[in-house]
Amino acid sequence: MPHITFYKHEPIPMEMHKVKIVQQLQLLPTAQRLEKMKAAGFNTFQLHNGDIFLDMLTDSGVNAMSDNMQSAMLRADDAYAGSETFYRMADKLRQLFGIDHCLPAHQGRACENILATRFVKPGSCVIMNYHFTTAKAHITRLGGRVEELVKKEGLVSKSDLPFKGDIDLEALEACIQKETPANVPFVRIEAGTNLIGGQPISYANMKAATGICKKYGILTVLDASLLQDNLYFIKTREEGMADKSVREINRMIADLFDIIYFSARKFGFARGGAILVRDEALYHSMEDLVPMFEGFLTYGGMSVKEMEAMTVGFEESMDMDVISQGPQFIDYCVRRLDEYGVPVITPGGGLGAHLDAVQFVDHIPQEQYPAGALVCALYICGGIRGMERGTLSEERNADGSERLASMELVRLALPRRVFTLSQTEYVIDRVKWVYDHRRLIGGLRFVHEPKTLRFFTGILEPVDDWPEKLAAAYEADFGKEQ
Numbered sequence: 001m002p003h004i005t006f007y008k009h010e011p012i013p014m015e016m017h018k019v020k021i022v023q024q025l026q027l028l029p030t031a032q033r034l035e036k037m038k039a040a041g042f043n044t045f046q047l048h049n050g051d052i053f054l055d056m057l058t059d060s061g062v063n064a065m066s067d068n069m070q071s072a073m074l075r076a077d078d079a080y081a082g083s084e085t086f087y088r089m090a091d092k093l094r095q096l097f098g099i100d101h102c103l104p105a106h107q108g109r110a111c112e113n114i115l116a117t118r119f120v121k122p123g124s125c126v127i128m129n130y131h132f133t134t135a136k137a138h139i140t141r142l143g144g145r146v147e148e149l150v151k152k153e154g155l156v157s158k159s160d161l162p163f164k165g166d167i168d169l170e171a172l173e174a175c176i177q178k179e180t181p182a183n184v185p186f187v188r189i190e191a192g193t194n195l196i197g198g199q200p201i202s203y204a205n206m207k208a209a210t211g212i213c214k215k216y217g218i219l220t221v222l223d224a225s226l227l228q229d230n231l232y233f234i235k236t237r238e239e240g241m242a243d244k245s246v247r248e249i250n251r252m253i254a255d256l257f258d259i260i261y262f263s264a265r266k267f268g269f270a271r272g273g274a275i276l277v278r279d280e281a282l283y284h285s286m287e288d289l290v291p292m293f294e295g296f297l298t299y300g301g302m303s304v305k306e307m308e309a310m311t312v313g314f315e316e317s318m319d320m321d322v323i324s325q326g327p328q329f330i331d332y333c334v335r336r337l338d339e340y341g342v343p344v345i346t347p348g349g350g351l352g353a354h355l356d357a358v359q360f361v362d363h364i365p366q367e368q369y370p371a372g373a374l375v376c377a378l379y380i381c382g383g384i385r386g387m388e389r390g391t392l393s394e395e396r397n398a399d400g401s402e403r404l405a406s407m408e409l410v411r412l413a414l415p416r417r418v419f420t421l422s423q424t425e426y427v428i429d430r431v432k433w434v435y436d437h438r439r440l441i442g443g444l445r446f447v448h449e450p451k452t453l454r455f456f457t458g459i460l461e462p463v464d465d466w467p468e469k470l471a472a473a474y475e476a477d478f479g480k481e482q
């Protein structure tokens with residue numbers, strides 16, 4: 001990573017790539033955005049992409065590909081069985097992770113389905129540093145439970161701790177003893193905790209946690225979907241790691257785990273997924289689930305073009321110039337917002353910038369989905385689409401009461417190499433405006449509430465006419481055309 005410094009300019013992140021293909025954007029007038037938000041049932045998942053100016057919903061499947069990834073797609077070997085593309089992909093993963101067996105799957109949640117189907121029984125307890133929505137849904141679907149043991153500092157929004165995704169080691173051991181090892185099918189460690197601000201986990205913590213699991217004979221599973229960001233943070237933040245190459249750190253992490261799975265919509269910058277299994281017998285015990293749910297064992301529901309692209313993407317993820325772009329832009333965004341007093345998760349993590357909605361709109365009760373309301377406000381005021389990561393993204397308790405999320409976040413994802421610094425500045429500017437007018441924002445309630453993963457398809461409505469008032473204030477400041 002070159003250290004470009006400036007002569008007169010304040011320090012800013014520097015792109016180590018240039019733009020070769022572009023997609024035209026449009027910014028609808030405020031009044032139309034308000035109408036689109038209503039039509040989308042106040043759920044940003046229901047918006048049409050053409051109605052959005054800056055799509056910061058996710059980094060999943062929307063990262064920019066490199067020229068080398070695109071060109072690799074041309075040599076994809078289409079075959080139902082025995083595709084050379086698959087062998088190239090599995091070889092690259094073997095080279096980088098040192099794990100022999102690879103089960104392909106169409107995306108990360110498909111890997112989670114296979115793992116849960118194979119290991120989870122009614123009453124099982126899966127221990128995690130923190131859950132991810134789909135990982136948890138597959139476990140609970142099968143009658144299992146999730147215990148989240150992230151260190152308590154991980155849930156504090158303002159902090160300067162470098163590794164807020166670390167698991168509480170004492171709690172881990174106590175939980176294994178309480179549950180008994182036989183009832184814990186595996187411990188899942190998420191590198192780059194998605195739901196609590198993309199906060200990384202240290203190598204030291206992964207080593208200690210997997211050490212405890214080994215002592216009790218419990219399988220260790222790494223969710224490596226956000227590993228590229230986590231690798232960057234280990235190299236730049238963890239003591240003793242600066243001199244190691246990303247490749248070395250990657251291998252050190254891999255050596256700790258029995259199973260590694262990932263969404264290649266994130267890791268590998270394409271679209272797909274895979275499960276890497278160290279033990280041959282264990283691999284064979286899962287292989288029948290791939291043809292049943294995904295596709296034959298040499299494509300697993302993925303397009304061979306995507307598999308070729310991700311094979312290059314895995315290699316590019318070992319390059320500091322590539323993996324530093326996301327965290328540096330996120331850090332820039334977080335610092336600017338924090339300086340202004342906007343409640344934002346600090347330090348900046350991976351994936352995106354995360355607004356703390358509990359503080360941002362502290363007048364909205366958690367039962368009225370403050371993060372859900374704030375994310376709608378940002379679309380109305382600026383055409384920016386973010387994602388609610390709070391109570392709306394939880395599922396209700398068995399008795400029907402709300403399970404209030406421990407963190408109530410609006411995620412503004414920064415898909416890698418997609419947005420420029422001026423677009424990032426626009427986002428910062430609009431978030432500041434919304435912050436200064438936050439009292440105009442009100443709550444939401446469900447009109448249609450699905451039982452599972454309700455945040456994807458739920459329909460909501462505002463508790464009063466706050467969206468109209470907010471849009472009017474925005475138009476008064478910026479004019480009708482913005």
Ligand code: F0G
Pocket residue numbers: 057058059060107108109110132134190194223225226263264265272273
């Ligand atoms: N694990 C993590 C840590 C993830 O962030 C995701 C997806 C998955 C598993 C599931 O992978 O989407 O390919 O099925 N996260 C996306 C997001 C959806 O927007 O953060 P998938």
